[in-house]
Amino acid sequence: MWSDGQQRRRQSFLSTGTFVAGLGGVTVAVVGLGALTGTAVRLVPLLIFLPSIVSGLGTVRQTVIASVWVVLVVAVSVSYLGGDLGANLVAAGFTAVFGVLSVIGCMYRVQRNQEINRLRSAAAALQRQILRPLPLRTGEVVVDGLYQPVEEDTMVGGDMYEVIASRRGTRVLIADVQGKGLSAIGTAFAVLGAFREAAYRETTLIEVVNALESAVVRHNVFAVHTGEPERFVTALVLDIGPEGKVEAVNCGHIAPYLIHDGRVGQVHLGEPAVPLGLAGLTAEPRCGAWFAFPPESTVLLCTDGVTEARDPGGSFYPLEERLRAWARVPSVRLAETLSTDLHDFTGAAPPDDIAVLTLRRSR
Known part of the structure; x- marks a missing residue:
């Protein structure tokens, strides 16, 4: 059987360095491009999809961090850019809800992977008993x-x-x-x-x-x-x-x-x-x-x-x-x-x- 550390590594394709670099790089790219082109109001909300990407590749912890990070970036960006308060609150709230759904989806994926790993471990042990x-x-x-x-x-x-x-x-x-x-x-x-x-x-x-x-x-x-x-x-x-x-x-x-x-x-x-x-x-x-x-x-x-x-x-x-x-x-x-x-x-x-x-x- 695998240890807890081995299980976590098998559940994630993202190392800590890759995760931090990707999260920061995508954020800087989207916010910077929006600031340069004057379209930040339209581009910054695209970060909402970042937690869903992490949920398919990373751990639950990484997905939570990505969700909180994106909510903060979107909230600060729309506040800095001004605009209608109601629209800003809707954008931040929708980003938070999408982040929660991403965390739930990641938890389900990790649970399924753990179940598959257990079944594969049992199948491998059974195979060793059947065919040496x-x-x-x-x-x-x-x-x-x-x-x-x-x-x-x-x-x-x-x-x-x-x-x-x-x-x-x-x-x-x-x-x-x-x-x-x-x-x-x-x-x-x-x-x-x-x-x-x-x-x-x-x-x-x-x-x-x-x-x-x-x-x-x-x-x-x-x-x-x-x-x-x-x-x-x-x-x-x-x-x-x-x-x-x-x-x-x-x-x-x-x-x-x-x-x-x-x-x-x-x-x-x-x-x-x-x-x-x-x-x-x-x-x-x-x-x-x-x-x-x-x-x-x-x-x-x-x-x-x-x-x-x-x-x-x-x-x-x-x-x-x-x-x-x-x-x-x-x-x-x-x-x-x-x-x-x-x-x-x-x-x-x-x-x-x-x-x-x-x-x-x-x-």
Whole structure:
């Protein structure tokens, strides 16, 4: 949480020096121009809008000071210039009322900003509990990457990842829930919770995947009762041991890419199994595949927010071609490089959630 001083700084775009300089500068400019041109009677009342400008940028205290200052300047100016007493009183009174309204408006803005800051703090804390910030380190691997939900205000989307150091090695999950919205996030929660429990408990990787399947099926049953759509989840689950071999179970997800000694290739895991939640539609059981993970190599995992991104002409993002060009880029910079290039390629914000993980062996 932020301290009181930090909260005040976040509520104001105006530093004290900027506020004083702006208030004095505008006043001198308006009064001086009016005196030089002989139109002070018409120009000085324009200062009435100064508190409203401060109320949109500054603090309540700054708005009060600006309102009192403008009332004094207008009152002194119209008194000095003479004129009808009634008209002068109306001008000063209207300036004071407008200043009070500006203060009230500033108080409302600051209160709303405080509420938004509290909600964002709660959302950030929730995100840290749901998706742990990268990088993550275990005895076998260091995992870095990026996570960009398409709806930034939610901070969490339908893509997910997790890294668990179990008794049998490091187990890694990257998954993508069908669709978007809060119901997709609910499915992601169910899968993450099941993986965190099963990765510690189950002996084999297939048993971990079976636990994820059961979690999605149960969640879909609950979704039907609450009027939400059923969803499936594409997932890739890895089991990384200390001996340099990786077991993978691919449930309809994008196969990993291996970058080693300047060469890049997509790992062949065989025909992918059906996504999580759809096992009841096929008699084919899921099975694991093994691939080598040599020292000094990098394994890249991603969701279809990367591979299905398009440029303005409709062409898909050439991920493997880009990885070949970046084969010598350090793994700690690979995800950042990909993110920048992907944004340049699409020319706009991505239309789907993006999750990218880079895995390298711990030394």
